[in-house]
Amino acid sequence: MLYGRKLAAQLQEKDVVFIFGDLGAGKTCLVKGIVEGFGINNEYVRSPTFSIINKYAGMMPVYHLDFYRLDKAKDIEELGIEEFCGEEGITLIEWPEKVLEFLPQKRWEIKIDILGENKRSFNTAHYGIR
Numbered sequence: 001m002l003y004g005r006k007l008a009a010q011l012q013e014k015d016v017v018f019i020f021g022d023l024g025a026g027k028t029c030l031v032k033g034i035v036e037g038f039g040i041n042n043e044y045v046r047s048p049t050f051s052i053i054n055k056y057a058g059m060m061p062v063y064h065l066d067f068y069r070l071d072k073a074k075d076i077e078e079l080g081i082e083e084f085c086g087e088e089g090i091t092l093i094e095w096p097e098k099v100l101e102f103l104p105q106k107r108w109e110i111k112i113d114i115l116g117e118n119k120r121s122f123n124t125a126h127y128g129i130r
Contacts, residue, residue, distance in 0.1 A: 064094075
């Protein structure tokens with residue numbers, strides 16, 4: 001969660017963050033750290049695997065999207081993703097690889113690799129950001 005809190009200090013309103021990683025890599029844990037960095041109690045942060053979208057209110061809204069369960073482009077189009085990406089607050093997206101064609105080019109990307117039971121590496125890149 002420390003990495004997430006540090007990342008939150010770099011994020012600005014309308015930023016979109018793609019979070020890549022295998023099951024169990026710690027994507028939701030990273031989101032908890034980011035949310036905490038925005039002054040929001042992270043105990044309410046849950047992976048929106050079934051609800052698809054969670055919104056957390058703090059200094060600015062944080063939208064947490066999880067596309068793990070989505071399979072078809074039609075499902076994605078019906079969500080109206082563009083309403084959450086870069087309009088207000090910060091948008092955090094787990095499993096973005098399932099919907100890349102619908103997401104903005106201007107973004108942060110975080111890749112989490114599992115190095116051991118309690119060890120992770122984080123690779124960060126940004127495209128079109130500052």
